[in-house]
Amino acid sequence: xxxxxxxxxxxxxxxxxxxxxxxxxxxxxxxxxxxxxxxxxxxxxxxxxxxxxxxxxxxxxxxxxxxxxxxxxxxxxxxxxxxxxxxxxxxxxxxxxxxxxxxxxxxxxxxxxxxxxxxxxxxxxxxxxxxxxxxxxxxxxxxxxxxxxxxxxxxxxxxxxxxxxxxxxxxxxxxxxxxxxxxxxxxxxxxxxxxxxxxxxxxxxxxxxxxxxxxxxxxxxxxxxxxxxxxxxxxxxxxxxxxxxxxxxxxxxxxxxxxxxxxxxxxxxxxxxxxxxxxxxxxxxxxxxxxxxxxxxxxxxxxxxxxxxxxxxxxxxxxxxxxxxxxxxxxxxxxxxxxxx
Amino acid sequence: xxxxxxxxxxxxxxxxxxxxxxxxxxxxxxxxxxxxxxxxxxxxxxxxxxxxxxxxxxxxxxxxxxxxxxxxxxxxxxxxxxxxxxxxxxxxxxxxxxxxxxxxxxxxxxxxxxxxxxxxxxxxxxxxxxxxxxxxxxxxxxxxxxxxxxxxxxxxxxxxxxxxxxxxxxxxxxxxxxxxxxxxxxxxxxxxxxxxxxxxxxxxxxxxxxxxxxxxxxxxxxxxxxxxxxxxxxxxxxxxxxxxxxxxxxxxxxxxxxxxxxxxxxxxxxxxxxxxxxxxxxxx
Numbered sequence: 001x002x003x004x005x006x007x008x009x010x011x012x013x014x015x016x017x018x019x020x021x022x023x024x025x026x027x028x029x030x031x032x033x034x035x036x037x038x039x040x041x042x043x044x045x046x047x048x049x050x051x052x053x054x055x056x057x058x059x060x061x062x063x064x065x066x067x068x069x070x071x072x073x074x075x076x077x078x079x080x081x082x083x084x085x086x087x088x089x090x091x092x093x094x095x096x097x098x099x100x101x102x103x104x105x106x107x108x109x110x111x112x113x114x115x116x117x118x119x120x121x122x123x124x125x126x127x128x129x130x131x132x133x134x135x136x137x138x139x140x141x142x143x144x145x146x147x148x149x150x151x152x153x154x155x156x157x158x159x160x161x162x163x164x165x166x167x168x169x170x171x172x173x174x175x176x177x178x179x180x181x182x183x184x185x186x187x188x189x190x191x192x193x194x195x196x197x198x199x200x201x202x203x204x205x206x207x208x209x210x211x212x213x214x215x216x217x218x219x220x221x222x223x224x225x226x227x228x229x230x231x232x233x234x235x236x237x238x239x240x241x242x243x244x245x246x247x248x249x250x251x252x253x254x255x256x257x258x259x260x261x262x263x264x265x266x267x268x269x270x271x272x273x274x275x276x277x278x279x280x281x282x283x284x285x286x287x288x289x290x291x292x293x294x295x296x297x298x299x300x301x302x303x304x305x306x307x308x309x310x311x312x313x314x315x316x317x318x319x320x321x322x323x324x325x326x327x328x329x330x331x332x333x334x335x336x337x338x339x340x341x
Numbered sequence: 342x343x344x345x346x347x348x349x350x351x352x353x354x355x356x357x358x359x360x361x362x363x364x365x366x367x368x369x370x371x372x373x374x375x376x377x378x379x380x381x382x383x384x385x386x387x388x389x390x391x392x393x394x395x396x397x398x399x400x401x402x403x404x405x406x407x408x409x410x411x412x413x414x415x416x417x418x419x420x421x422x423x424x425x426x427x428x429x430x431x432x433x434x435x436x437x438x439x440x441x442x443x444x445x446x447x448x449x450x451x452x453x454x455x456x457x458x459x460x461x462x463x464x465x466x467x468x469x470x471x472x473x474x475x476x477x478x479x480x481x482x483x484x485x486x487x488x489x490x491x492x493x494x495x496x497x498x499x500x501x502x503x504x505x506x507x508x509x510x511x512x513x514x515x516x517x518x519x520x521x522x523x524x525x526x527x528x529x530x531x532x533x534x535x536x537x538x539x540x541x542x543x544x545x546x547x548x549x550x551x552x553x554x555x556x557x558x559x560x561x562x563x564x565x566x567x568x569x570x571x572x573x574x575x576x577x578x579x580x581x582x583x584x585x586x587x588x589x590x591x592x593x594x595x596x597x598x599x600x601x602x603x604x605x606x607x608x609x610x611x612x613x614x615x616x617x618x619x620x621x622x623x624x625x
Contacts, residue, residue, distance in 0.1 A: 086431055132614055138430055139375055140617060143569060147609045150562055154602020161599075264558055268438055275435060305450065311442030318436050319425055 035333055036282040039326075040196070043286065047189045051182045061253075064185050066286075066293045067192045068249045073273040073285035075242035078199045080271075081280030082208055083235045084215030085137065088267045089129060089145030092152040093240050094247030095262025097122040099156060101248055102169035102257045111175045118248045125152070126240025130233035137218060149267055157259035168258025172251050188249055192286075195242050200282060202238055211235055269296075272314050278324025287325050345474050347591050353480035355587025356487035357546040361560055362567040362579040363494060364538030370511050370574025371531045373430065378418070378437040380561030381444035382539035386411045387552035388452045390544025391459055400463040400544075407540040414444070415536030419529045445557050456551035464548045479548055486545055487583075490538070494576055507531065511574060563590075566609045572622025581620065 047067075051060055072094050079085045100121030101114040109117075133144040156163050163169065178184045202208050213221045214228050222228050251257050260266070273292050277284025292310065300306040321328045365379045386407040394403025418440055426432040465478040498504040509517040510527055518524045542560075543552065550556070567586050571578025586605060593604035612619060 086434075132610055136613070136617065139373075139434065140613070142434065143375070143565060144610070144613050146562070146565070147569075147606050147613065150606045151603055151610065154600070154606060158599050158601055158603070264562065271435065271438070305446055307442050308446035308450075311439045311446065314442065315422065315436060315439035318432050318439065319422070322432065 035330055036326075039283045043283065044189075044193065047192075048186075051185065057181050060185050061181055062293070062297060064181075064188045064253055065250075065297070066290050067188045068246050068253060069270075069273065069289035069293050070286040071192055071195050071249065072243055072246035073270050073277070073289045074196060074199055075239045075246065076270045077274045077277070077279065077281075077285045078203065078242070079235060079239045080274060082203050082211040082215065083232065085133075085141050085232070085235070086271060087129075087145040087239075088142050088264065088271065089149035089152075090239070090243045090270050091264070091266030092149035092262040093122065093125055093129065093243040094250065095156060095257065095259075095266070096125045096152050097244035097247030098251035098257040098261060099163060099169070101251050102172050103162060105172040106164075106169055111173075114172075115248065118244060118251075122240060122244025122247070123237070126237050126244070127233070129240060130236035133236065134229040134232045146264065146267075149262070149264060153259055153262045153264070156262045163259070166259060168256060168260075170256045172255045172257070174252035174255070178252070184253065188253070191245065191249060195245060196282065199238075199242065207231075207234070272310070275324055276314065276317055278327030278330075281324065281326040281330065284324050284326040291325075346476075347595060348588065349476050349480055351588035351591035352584060353483045353549065353587075354591060355583040355585075356484045357542055357549060358563055358567050358587055359487045359491060359580055359583035360538055360542030360545060362564040362571070362583055363491065363576055364535035364542075365564050366568040366571070366574055366576065366579045367494075367507075367538075368532055368535035369568065371507055372528050374423070374433045374437070374532075375565070376437050376532075376535065377434060377561065378440040378444060379535070379539050379564060380557035380559070381441040381448075382411050382415065382536045383543040383546070383560050384448055384552055384557040385414065385444055386540025386543030387547040387556075388448055388457065388543075390540070391457050391547050391552065392452070394463045394544070395460045398463060400459070403459075403463065404541060404544050407544045408537045411540035411543075412533050412537045415533045416529065419532040423532070424525070441557060441561075445554065449554055454554055456553040457547070458551045459544070459548040483545055483549065486541070490541070491576065491580055498576065563605070566605055569609050569619055570612050572619025575619070575621040578619055578621030 047063075050063060055063075072090060076087055076090045079087055097118040100118040104114040104117040129145060129148050132148060133141050136144055157166055159165075174184065178187050210221065210226055210231055213224075214226070214231055218228055247261075250261070269292055273288030274285060275288070276291055277286065277288030291313075295306050295310050295313075299309065303309070317324065323331055361379070361383055364382075365376060368374055368376050368379075389410045390400075390403040390407035392403075393406035394400050397403065418437075422436055422440070423433060426436055465482045468475040468477050469481065470476075496504075498508065506517065506522055506527060509520075510522075510524055514524050546552075546560075563586065567582035568579055569582075570585065571580070571582030585608075589604055589608070590601070593601045597604065
């Protein structure tokens, strides 16, 4: 590295400019939290009522897809928002978990073993990610996660004896009590709430505070005596666990897993979701996931150029609404409240 | 003889990789941007090169057209988008991801989804035969182009005033701007040169492997692997990294196809963990 200013650590401010001037700090913090809790309550109410609103099975199933994507995006959001670590490998973690479940199902094991294997694969993979990336930050972190993601993709597509190669594994059944599309929808919704709550609690804990400290100044945290590297591994394990959960949910949703679901394109879309929604916000991942999934699944049947549209939206958000959609709304609400006071 | 054949094959793949990776590594070295649109520039360059050389019947004309189109695009991206997020690492990277989406989709729009290859009429044909060993002229041609460009880049960087400015910019941009060099335009120029190298790689590479949707991500990943192994910002590192990865890839695809991706990305993961600055990179 060559810039003398950055010689001590390869990358000084990993996430500069991406974290919306800290959602809060002082009085604004409480307000934005209330705002987010109210938002979450509304989303939950709509989510519970959805099957009764005359929606068909396609809409419900699409909503499940959005929720699963949102869980995955929230695991990425946690790492970027709290730890300043932008990962391009989370698609592969979810994919690895899905392969764990898929392999168990291929061997004729029951649902319990599917869960155990998915969990085991997730934990091992997240640990490998964490250990390989724990001494890096910023762009280097991005590239390590990218590389490990590609390793998993390579295994998925070429190690045919285990993964069936590019054909993938199909016919993976979910537990019988979740067989109906709407029972499964409620299960996914519950998992979304649980994982969002979990990440929220971790974010507010002393551990979360230390992570934000590392994000803002790694060298300072190190000189304060924190084991920065292991904090990062811990953060990665938590985030990876949620990503693995999303992978298991998605393989139960579609009954199918192929190398595509571990690919870089997936991981890139996750980052797109997080940025679109707003880094570090509670509702952001859901908003971002909804936009991306809807563009990918609904808009694409009307217009051919959905990738172009997605790319342009993404560029516009980075240039003009760095805080993302949820972040920008929160900012507007705060501004509106402050004015009369 | 099979082994010699594969070594040649690996080196010619490595030569394409070098054309691609040298642009990426130069841009990173000076601007600290990992240009995720580099693969899309390669793809666009490939499509334009194929189309124009097919019409004109001349590879050189195709090359010039590819460089011109991609160069103009890179110029617009640099002054129209990247300047607004200068110095903010993640937004810069993410912006180039967005550009990559857009360019790839516009390519699909214009050139369609079928794989396209450089027409046979415009490329050096036949084989060079020495005993039982036969080398396609095209492979030798690709290696030759990469060598010439590599040497030219190294000479420009070490022997000319422009090269001196760029090296100074890599070392300390504040001081070089204080000395009266408009570093913003140096950045723009470097970005355009990097993109032009990708365009050359795309056109020449289209004679080896077809250009199609998805190739942008594949070549970008290979290029990233190369520059990480070689050391970010180092031309020599890009050369060595390209040769190594080209050879590993060709041999792995022949002998252990089940692990072929693994063999490319494992060395990169190892380098990142053991020597994060890369083989030729300067210490962090």
